[in-house]
Amino acid sequence: MSSKLEDKSGTVSPAPEIDWVARARKLCPEIEAAAARTEQDKEVTPEIMSALHDAALFRMLIPRSLGGGEATPLAMMEVLEAVAAADASTAWCLGQAHGCTFAAAFLDHDVAQEIFGAPDAVLAWGPGSPNAKAIVTDGGYRVSGQWRFASGSRHAAWLGGHSTVCEADGTPRLDADGRKITRTMLFPISSADISNVWQVIGLRGTGSDDYAVDDLFVPEAYTTWRGSAADRREIGPLYSISLLTLYGIAFAAVALGIARATLDEFLSLAAQKTASHAPAVLRENAVIQSGVAQAEARLGSSRAYLVERLAATWETWCAGDDPSLDQRARLRVAI
Numbered sequence: 001m002s003s004k005l006e007d008k009s010g011t012v013s014p015a016p017e018i019d020w021v022a023r024a025r026k027l028c029p030e031i032e033a034a035a036a037r038t039e040q041d042k043e044v045t046p047e048i049m050s051a052l053h054d055a056a057l058f059r060m061l062i063p064r065s066l067g068g069g070e071a072t073p074l075a076m077m078e079v080l081e082a083v084a085a086a087d088a089s090t091a092w093c094l095g096q097a098h099g100c101t102f103a104a105a106f107l108d109h110d111v112a113q114e115i116f117g118a119p120d121a122v123l124a125w126g127p128g129s130p131n132a133k134a135i136v137t138d139g140g141y142r143v144s145g146q147w148r149f150a151s152g153s154r155h156a157a158w159l160g161g162h163s164t165v166c167e168a169d170g171t172p173r174l175d176a177d178g179r180k181i182t183r184t185m186l187f188p189i190s191s192a193d194i195s196n197v198w199q200v201i202g203l204r205g206t207g208s209d210d211y212a213v214d215d216l217f218v219p220e221a222y223t224t225w226r227g228s229a230a231d232r233r234e235i236g237p238l239y240s241i242s243l244l245t246l247y248g249i250a251f252a253a254v255a256l257g258i259a260r261a262t263l264d265e266f267l268s269l270a271a272q273k274t275a276s277h278a279p280a281v282l283r284e285n286a287v288i289q290s291g292v293a294q295a296e297a298r299l300g301s302s303r304a305y306l307v308e309r310l311a312a313t314w315e316t317w318c319a320g321d322d323p324s325l326d327q328r329a330r331l332r333v334a335i
Contacts, residue, residue, distance in 0.1 A: 020071055023055040024079040028086040035087040038205035042198055043154040044090050052094065053120045057083075061098045062116055063105050063234045070236055073246065074310045077253040081303075084257025085264075089205025091257055093152035095250030096206075097122050100160065102243055103184065105234035106224040112233075115158050115186065124153040125160035125184065126208070134163040134185055136173065140219040141165070143185045146212035148197075154207040159192050160184045161213065183225045185218040237317040245328075248335040252306055259299050267292065302334075309334040 027048075034045045044052075052058060061076060062068025076098055084091035100123040104112040115123060125147065132145025147161050165173045165181040172180045195210040224231045226243035270282035270292070282288045309331045316323045323331070 018060075018069055018071070020057070020060050020069065020075045021078045021082060024057060024082045027051050027055060027057075028082055031083060031090050032086040035089075035205075038087055038089050040204075042204050043207040044093055044152070044205060048090060049120075049155050052090075056119075057094060058097050058101070058122060059116075059119075061101050061238065063112075063236065063239075065109065065234065066104055066112055066116055068101070068104070068116070070238055072314060073238070073241060073249055074307065074314065076246075077249050077306070077310065080250055080253035081257040081260070084254040085261040086257075087205070088254060088258050089203050091254045092203055092206050093155075095247075095254060096151040097124065097156075098250060099243055099247050100125055102226065102239065102246065103160065103186065103224050105236075105239040106226075106228060106231040107186075107233065108221055109233065111221050118157070121158075122152060122156040123158045123160060123186070124150045124156035125162070126150045126211075128162035128182065130164075132161055132163040133166045133170070134183060134218070134223075135166050135168060135170070137168070137217070140217060140221075141183075141185060141223065143187075143216045143218050144214050146210060148210050149208045150211050151206040151208040153189065153194065153209055153211065156189055158186055159189050159211055160186050161211075183223045185216075186222045186224070187213065187216060187218055191216055237314070237320070240317045240322075245331065245335075248332065249306075249310065252335045256299070256303050256306075263292070263295055263299060306334040 030051060031048055034048050038044050038048070056069065057079060059067070060069040060071040060079065062070070064070045076095075080091050080095045080098075083094060101116065103123065104116045107115070115121065126149035127147070129145050129147045132143070132147060134141035134143045141163075143161065143163055145161055145163055150156075150159060153159060162182055162184050165183055167173055175181050189211075192211045192213050195212070197210050198204065198206070198208050232239060267283070270288060273282050274280065275282060275285075278285070309327075313323050313327050313331050316327060
């Protein structure tokens with residue numbers, strides 16, 4: 001499907017056709033070869049990061065008005081799936097960065113250009129933290145807080161911190177419905193204290209460290225909130241997708257890639273390995289054949305359902321409509 005963009009002058013122009021999946025697959029042998037080092041170093045290697053940036057894979061969801069690809073969610077899913085089959089940590093960092101790049105569509109153009117304009121731009125953040133507060137002050141906020149799980153932050157120039165907006169006395173500011181207001185504070189990584197705490201057994205290569213700031217001034221223009229209609233600057237259908245849904249698609253894609261690689265690896269093993277006291281290799285065993293067939297069916301059907309739901313919901317977004325409750329529920333089930 002070829003999407004179109006209408007700029008502020010009313011001109012409609014076709015989106016550039018880029019085969020993002022082909023770009024990703026071309027890098028997969030190199031990514032797979034570096035996987036052991038990525039896990040050992042607890043970060044994606046500089047060589048792989050350079051290759052990903054050369055292919056503009058970190059820019060595929062950035063608005064075209066900022067020189068990004070503004071790709072479809074299906075393209076993102078297939079890119080992450082391919083990369084995850086080569087190395088899960090690399091795919092995880094790429095997927096998390098895609099979610100963060102959504103901020104570019106909800107910031108003033110000049111601010112977004114400052115944060116995302118460089119070819120190797122990466123913004124990272126973790127989930128919200130109950131201790132993170134943004135005290136309202138002239139022109140912005142005084143921000144203090146600590147956040148966790150900043151996947152890919154070792155290659156980021158900017159960080160984001162989801163913070164509760166508070167009055168000068170520390171009282172949370174409430175919206176019209178009486179709920180606490182939260183905004184994402186964006187600041188250079190040089191303004192934060194990074195804690196190297198990522199001592200884990202899996203996905204070590206994501207380098208998902210903790211980070212903190214103390215009484216940091218953040219101008220209002222460097223804040224946003226996901227899905228905020230008041231903040232939205234881009235009209236493309238991509239930015240109608242909720243950020244939580246986008247992350248869900250990314251998580252599903254990584255899982256599909258890991259599953260595909262695992263099953264393929266088992267098939268290679270089954271062609272050579274013989275069980276104790278067995279006369280033939282595993283692939284000749286009827287029980288193994290049945291198990292592999294069922295695994296292929298589960299994986300294939302899961303993937304097909306996700307692709308179907310993504311395609312159907314994308315058509316709704318492109319038409320300028322909000323997905324129905326049924327559509328949202330089915331997409332969530334597929335994810």
